[in-house]
Amino acid sequence: MDFALTDEQRMLDETLTRLVADKVSFEQRRHMRNDSKAGADNALWQTFAELGLLHMPFSESVGGLNGDGTDLMIILQALGRGLVPQPYLFGLVLPGQLLALTASAEQQTRWLDPLLGGEHQLALAWQEVAARNDAKGITTTARRENDHWRLTGQKTLVMNLESAAATLITAKLDSGKLGLFVVPAASAGASGFDYRTMDEQSAGDLTLQDVELSNDHCLSENVEGALDEVLAIGRAGLCAQALGAMESACDQTLSYLKERKQFGQTLASFQTLSHRMVDMHLHLEQSRSMTILAATSLSLSCEERDYRIAAAKAYCGESARFIAEQAIQLHGAMGMTDECPIASVARHLVMFDHYLGDTDFHLETVSDRLDAA
Incomplete structure (x- = not known):
């Protein structure tokens, strides 16, 4: 199958990558988390609104841009790569999609329209x-x-x-x-x-x-059917967000190994450490495949959708923890300090497994499906 992005999707990815690099550096991210202007008043959230990112994952019938699972994956992967602190998934996508599925026209005007316009978060x-x-x-x-x-x-x-x-x-x-x-x-x-x-x-x-x-x-x-659908979207989105963070962890670790010297040689020249780096990239690329599987499964039947997304969430959860642990190990003791950017990435990757169901829960879902088959 051809999983290549369309021209529009590549433009979206490039725009977001530049935006995150420009607006969300390590020091800027710290400032955002301590900023008294939280929620929709944050300048970055208003930039998202101006770029149409808040409308992207919603259907045209509720005023969105009719983005699909791949569009959502691109956005959350870029936000995860930069550890962007704005609650795009939890403050916009999940409550917004539930409103789109359940609310009346009057309720959507009261709660959903301001959400997509960047006037408030939910x-x-x-x-x-x-x-x-x-x-x-x-x-x-x-x-x-x-x-x-x-x-x-x-x-x-x-x-x-x-x-x-x-x-x-x-x-x-x-x-x-x-x-x-x-x-x-x-x-x-x-x-x-x-x-x-x-x-x-x-x-x-x-x-x-x-x-x-x-x-x-x-x-x-x-609301059970609508809630299941929205949680599936959330789990697929989390996989994309974690994939971006895994990319960042691998990039930061590789750069560190190339720069740090021990006994007059860079750490990257030691074969054992190179093998660890290869293992990290193997987990990264396999997680990429599972994330694509999850993103392209949102339109399937409930049973098939939940099975595929559970498999993706379980695998990405294991990979996220593995990459976090290896990144900390290869950075040494400094990797545990708050001043080292890899520490924030590692914490995010470990916590990923605890949002919307952990690895054990999703493995049980996969197991039940296989037993039934």
Whole structure:
């Protein structure tokens, strides 16, 4: 099969590569993470809006540019390569795609249009202590009372919670089905505990205590199919983001081996270290193939899509950890310091395996499919 990019996709890749190189250096990234202007007010996010990147992954029917899985892969790979701290996947793609699939025209005008225009960011809260990898164990409840709803429960690892103008929340209904609600920031009864993940991404835990919402804040009373579709998009996107970070880790490590000298010779001249570098590139190229598989599987049937994406996420998770460990080893002790750029890349690669299901969870999905066959 021909996996070559189209002329438009190559232009997108080149534009993003230049943008990231110009706007997101190691020192600039540090400043962004400590910037008091978070969320949609950030200058880089507004640049994304001006370039049409916020519209790219959405269909034309909701005002997007009709980008496919390959377009999303190109964007997230470039952002992952530069460890761009903006929550493109968690603050835009995941909540935005759920809105596109479930919201009415009026709800899209209220929440989706400003999202694509760069006016605000959103968050998606679906994980819980008993539902870390899928939605089967969700215990947050929503009950209807006349002309409003009441939500009670607790969500964990809500990415981009601090900067979100509103959070999309999954909750069990009295009917036993899974509902989806949009809860504006600072709603009465909703309290968040914000923190940074190991790779310095913004996250938080959200507690809901009798949060009262009007009927127009209910996006769907049966969201399971749409949620599965969006999580598949998220997992494929994470693979692309990790692929970019793996490329960065390999490039940084190779440059270090070529420059660093030991006993009067560069480290790259030692055969054992060269073999390690080759192993890193083998994992990188195999992960590239699996990422392409995931990106091109989003339009398949649910069963085939989930099987392929689970295989890609599992393999990329193992490769990401391997490359992170080898990069740190080859850099030596300095690779563990915060002043060394490879440390940030390694933390991101290790954490990649914990977002939207870890390797063990996805291997179980693959195993179940093979057993059924």
